[in-house]
Amino acid sequence: xxxxxxPAPGPAAGPAAAPDPTAGxxxxxxAHSAHNYHPLPLVVAEAEGAWMTDVAxxxxxxxxxxxxxLNFGHxxxxxxxxxxxxxxxxxxxxxxxxxxxxxxxCTELAELCGMEAVLPMNxxxxxxxxxxxxxxxxxxxxKGVPPGxxxxxxxxxxxxxxxxxxxxxxxxxxxxxxxxxxxxxxxVVPYGxxxxxxxxxxxxxxxxxxxxxxxxxxxxxxxxxxxAAVREVTAARGVLLVADEIQSGLGRTGRTFACEHEGVxxxxxxxxxALGGGIVPVSAVVSSRAxxxxxxPGSHGSTFGGNPxxxxxxxxxxxxxxxxxxxxxxxxxxxxxxGELAALAADGAVRAVRGRGLWAGVDVDPAFGSGRxxxxxxxxRGVLVKDTHGSTVxxxxxxxxxxxxxxxxxxxxxxxxxx
Ligand SMILES: *Cc1c(COP(=O)(O)O)cnc(C)c1O
Numbered sequence: 001x002x003x004x005x006x007p008a009p010g011p012a013a014g015p016a017a018a019p020d021p022t023a024g025x026x027x028x029x030x031a032h033s034a035h036n037y038h039p040l041p042l043v044v045a046e047a048e049g050a051w052m053t054d055v056a057x058x059x060x061x062x063x064x065x066x067x068x069x070l071n072f073g074h075x076x077x078x079x080x081x082x083x084x085x086x087x088x089x090x091x092x093x094x095x096x097x098x099x100x101x102x103x104x105x106c107t108e109l110a111e112l113c114g115m116e117a118v119l120p121m122n123x124x125x126x127x128x129x130x131x132x133x134x135x136x137x138x139x140x141x142x143k144g145v146p147p148g149x150x151x152x153x154x155x156x157x158x159x160x161x162x163x164x165x166x167x168x169x170x171x172x173x174x175x176x177x178x179x180x181x182x183x184x185x186x187x188v189v190p191y192g193x194x195x196x197x198x199x200x201x202x203x204x205x206x207x208x209x210x211x212x213x214x215x216x217x218x219x220x221x222x223x224x225x226x227x228a229a230v231r232e233v234t235a236a237r238g239v240l241l242v243a244d245e246i247q248s249g250l251g252r253t254g255r256t257f258a259c260e261h262e263g264v265x266x267x268x269x270x271x272x273x274a275l276g277g278g279i280v281p282v283s284a285v286v287s288s289r290a291x292x293x294x295x296x297p298g299s300h301g302s303t304f305g306g307n308p309x310x311x312x313x314x315x316x317x318x319x320x321x322x323x324x325x326x327x328x329x330x331x332x333x334x335x336x337x338x339g340e341l342a343a344l345a346a347d348g349a350v351r352a353v354r355g356r357g358l359w360a361g362v363d364v365d366p367a368f369g370s371g372r373x374x375x376x377x378x379x380x381r382g383v384l385v386k387d388t389h390g391s392t393v394x395x396x397x398x399x400x401x402x403x404x405x406x407x408x409x410x411x412x413x414x415x416x417x418x419x
Contacts, residue, residue, distance in 0.1 A: 120306035124272030125161025139206030159216035219361030254331030254357030
């Protein structure tokens with residue numbers, strides 16, 4: 001094929017046909033790493049923007065974007081420059097001392113969220129744990145829930161991370177089974193069901209914790225009005241609404257936050273992934289003073305949370321988001337993406353399509369093959385996607401993806417499914 005995007009067939013161009021190191025590197029990784037992932041069989045060596053290059057020189061369009069950790073693409077020049085500049089100044093102090101990027105980071109992030117205060121952590125799971133601790137402590141010290149009784153309502157199909165407490169309220173057997181004894185204090189209700197949620201809230205409920213769109217579940221968008229209804233119920237019952245926007249937030253859906261699509265402002269945002277610009281892990285809980293002031297010195301912490309390098313990169317991420325360009329790109333290219341996927345669905349090539357902005361879950365006909373099979377066939381054509389839950393393929397390109405590259409990739413998907 002003469003397609004400029006397709007990986008060159010046969011040995012990669014370059015100095016005299018070096019042997020392809022891919023198989024050897026994968027075998028070595030298999031021999032010496034835990035097997036808690038099943039990666040696609042390519043070995044990435046370099047990346048820029050929406051493109052990655054493997055160790056044999058083959059190029060791939062990245063339609064996964066590190067599960068939305070790479071919303072701004074690989075090595076965005078402004079993010080790399082911010083990181084480099086900070087590397088030459090100071091990288092870690094611990095929170096035992098103040099450092100000169102911390103105030104700006106907290107101020108700017110709070111402002112982006114329309115909130116008052118920030119508690120920085122590193123990974124998404126840590127931020128969710130922090131939100132759980134904040135909600136419980138708020139329940140006991142502010143709401144007046146009797147000691148040991150606080151409950152948090154969560155949704156079936158959730159994904160909030162991998163710690164023992166978080167997997168305790170997962171409904172995915174793969175994520176949960178074998179890791180007990182489980183942390184009590186969580187009530188699981190069906191996602192998208194207002195009545196069930198309302199019925200689950202009682203006087204001991206301190207928070208409702210939800211993803212405004214469930215990413216790992218297959219980019220599941222709740223029925224229209226659901227988030228607004230949850231906001232109404234939680235406000236009326238004196239319960240915190242905690243929005244896990246770790247994957248849905250920071251431009252992915254065409255807005256800064258997915259909650260905005262329903263005009264909902266939660267009490268607590270949980271952020272991660274793209275906040276670190278694809279360079280360092282940065283997460284945060286962003287809320288009101290009334291909620292975050294429950295913590296006092298010593299009651300919570302993190303050695304790396306809010307470190308100077310993390311703050312410098314996140315500050316540049318916030319500056320990028322403030323331009324509004326990325327949200328707009330996501331909205332515009334997202335409309336195009338969903339139009340093309342709807343056409344594929346109309347042609348019967350896919351069963352169902354969900355999502356918002358540059359984010360889609362595509363259910364392929366199980367008779368055609370698993371999501372994994374589709375991912376492998378696309379990889380052979382230079383397009384990287386990731387399957388989730390059997391026959392669903394997730395599409396979440398970096399928001400900097402060029403429209404013609406996205407169009408080309410969707411052409412590859414159509415050929416794989418109909419060819
Ligand atoms: C990825 C993710 C997390 C966990 O983040 P880690 O950085 O992997 O710990 C939590 N919630 C949601 C919605 C996520 O997508």
